[in-house]
Amino acid sequence: MRMIKDVLPLRFDGGFSHDRIAAPLSISEGVVTKYIGLACAAGLDWASACGLFSRRNYKPRIIEHTFAL
Numbered sequence: 001m002r003m004i005k006d007v008l009p010l011r012f013d014g015g016f017s018h019d020r021i022a023a024p025l026s027i028s029e030g031v032v033t034k035y036i037g038l039a040c041a042a043g044l045d046w047a048s049a050c051g052l053f054s055r056r057n058y059k060p061r062i063i064e065h066t067f068a069l
Contacts, residue, residue: 003035007025007035008036018033
């Protein structure tokens with residue numbers, strides 16, 4: 001669940017490519033594709049996904065490291 005919460009904001013809010021998301025998270029592009037596909041199949045868009053991340057002021061742990069590449 002933690003990785004999904006890291007992947008979705010990077011894709012929906014940041015607009016990053018699958019390889020830009022996968023590298024700092026140490027996961028494959030296929031896993032990124034799978035997570036994004038599952039979110040889309042569940043009908044999640046950025047507005048509905050925000051509800052998942054607003055609980056307890058969740059902030060993806062990878063945001064700070066994404067631009068270090």
